[in-house]
Amino acid sequence: MNEINISSGFFIPRENESSAQVFKRVRLMPLYSFPHIRDMNLSIGEFKNRYFMHLDFDAFFAQVEQRDCPALRGKPVSVGGYGKEKGIVMTASYEARKFGVETGMSVWEAKKLCPELLSVPCYGPKYESIMFNLLDILKSFVPDDCMEQYSIDECFIDVTSVVADFSQAHWLALAIKKKVKQEENLTVSIGCSYNKTYAKMATKFQKPDGLTIISPEDRNRIYSLPVEKIWGVGRRIARRLSVMNIITVGDLANSSVGSMRKEFGINGVILRKLARGEDTSLVHSKRPEPKSKSISHNHTLYENVYKENDVIKEIRKVCEYVGRKLRAKKLIAGYMGLVIRYEDLRYAGDKIKLIQYTNDDRILFEAAMVIFRKFPRPCIAYRARMFGLYTFDLQTDLRRENLELFDKRIYLPYYSIDKLKKKYGEKIIRIGIV
């Protein structure tokens, strides 16, 4: 049973699709993890008669894998990693969590804690599509612009427009849970409160398959929680807070603004406001996509390579990947850089100005090879384990190109090739070398 093989293959870029933002959000979570001062409405102290819900899938990836494979049900399962021992645990099922298996552990470590652990590979697109189904389900309950996807397995909804008090919110939450169970056969935990911070914290009270409501009167339940439970407070900030004698959320709420500001700056003030229930941020149904400043891709290999052909193949692969990412965003790059990490974890990297602004794989590859020739050459005693390519100085692709005198490069309709690949799979068309 240990050898469940779902080949995810080389990850397919989907920059131009809205789902790409899901992964980005997960990666950027610390940046967005708690509201910015700009998002807050400082003219009102705290929300009154506003109702927010926070939905969280329980052990999402593991739950999905257990749903799809009956053999995994009721057993300790971890998702992530590759093969038997490599990789990290991205999610552990509740059965595995009892053994102490946590997110972020290496699979090898987890196996020591729980020898029966079944490790299955992670398949991103599947989880994405389930999250989108959930959002679709939610559309039947609340208007479109009241939903905010917060990460790959969490979302906020503003239900003020459809409920009038907490008892109605309770019924709505139950209806949502029932519908999700019916349609997707998955369980979600829901927290409901009068601001986003409390709603998110409420979810944690009862898991899995829970429903918790925090009304302004139940504030003491939140206040008694340790301060780490509030978003934006991690290990380090918690340590600094404990020096100031702030152990629980209640302590934080009752601390003085001046001392928080002195210690943490504006973020301290925000944290204190969040703890007091004065989070006045709204759901962001759509964030404007910021303009990319650089586009890059790193690929760490399962097996280190040293043969020249293999190395060149890997470089070509990352070039193709980055070229495709650029084209998906309709951008052209002026500079590019190549990074190689060797097996002793040393880096070699350099950047170069391209002949002209481009998103052509071949020009990127040519430039990458110029850089590569300056690096220490991988050999059997010194293998390469990671290839990274980055491009910057990005401009909009106006589909104009200055012709070259000496390079009689045949024009390739890259945009159409990308479309074909997207529709019929990666192997439908390939660039041959004559």
Place this chain on the structure above:
Amino acid sequence: MKFKVLANQFLNTINRLNYIVPASSTLPILTNIKFDLKGNNLTLQATDLEIFMSHTLSVNGERDGELIAPAKELLSLIRALSYHSEISIRVPDLSPEVVPDALLNSTVFSEKFKCDFAKKTILLSGIMTEDEKRELIELAGTDNLKSALEDLFEKQSREFSKISFNVSVDEKKRMMLKTVNGRYVLACSASDDFPGPQETDEFRKIEFKDTPLARYLGKIIHTVSSNEIKRNMTGVLFDIRKSELRFVGTDGFRLGKYTKTNFKLKNQQEEKFIVPLRTCNLIIRINKTGKSVLEYSDKHIKVTINSTVLYSKLIDERFPNYESVIPKDNDKKLKISKKDLKLALNRALVFTDPITKKVKMEIKNTSLILRSDNPEKGGESEETIDCSFIAEGAQEADFDTTPFIISFNAQYLVECINQIDTEDMILTFSTPSKASIAYPTEQAEYENYMELVMPVRVI
């Protein structure tokens, strides 16, 4: 080492050497200038290991010696000392009409002199040498101006003792500069480790007597690439043939070719080598007038211009086969006023996209429409210029009904036009995706200049 040197000569030399002294280097010794005094000849030398430059000055030498001195400090000190000497003289009838253009435009005058027409004075900042005085007096039109220049020189000579330096070096390798009022000591060191050029005996020699080498290089230097991906294009190709001398530069999008036709090789092989862009830029900077001698071996060149000697490494790559890309079947010929086209292009450049700088040319029999647009920002321009456009060949094409349309990078065209000396220029085309050739209507004597420009394609 002990000598007396004129401030202006000293400043000019060190200024010139400072072009190649690296600002910071892994080899700290390279930030120095080497002094070598033998009799009355002081040789100053600087290098960045790619290029070696030396210049010989005549000084009043008293004691021979060798040492290296920090370039940056020396230059700032001598600059600061030279600016003391600012002299002015009143010319009663000074007005813009009196001063001839030739004088105003001459390099010496524009660098060192200032005319204040309101106060009717001429201001001299820096130092005027006797040669320069003679040159300026020839250019000056009126007697008043001539005598004013003479007076200025005399006034300057009176202060001469202030602007010549007594330089002496003690046993501790400390260089002492003495002026009338001051004494400045620079810490220097021994010159033993200072790298020098590799002297080989295999140098072959060409002399440029009439026209400076800088003129040939200046014509095509703008086409040379500075991108390290194409290392073989980061220099000027010197293509030495039996009966002509060619200089070629390219960056993959355009190609400049300059041919000197009155040239004969004596007992030497035809040869090709690539001289780095930086070396060429230096030659252009130094070699404003006068004759120059070019010597070359397989790996190095040596250029002697007056008393400056320049050694440089060559680029050890193969230049692309430029002859094969020069089209021979460009049958459409556009004759247009250089000035009109340049001004129109400059206006069109405001509205082009910043990357390809595309301008679209729509050419009819007697008119050229220039269009540019920026789809990202939304600006556009259109302008019509008179021209004459003919197709050489069997049937006469009518371009009024079906205009010939081609797009170019406007920046490339402007840079190309800048190098054309005649009033009108000629552009030839074959198809909208093939190279076009630009050249002047009349070539200068014994010269042949042309530039290839590749068009911009809309995908």
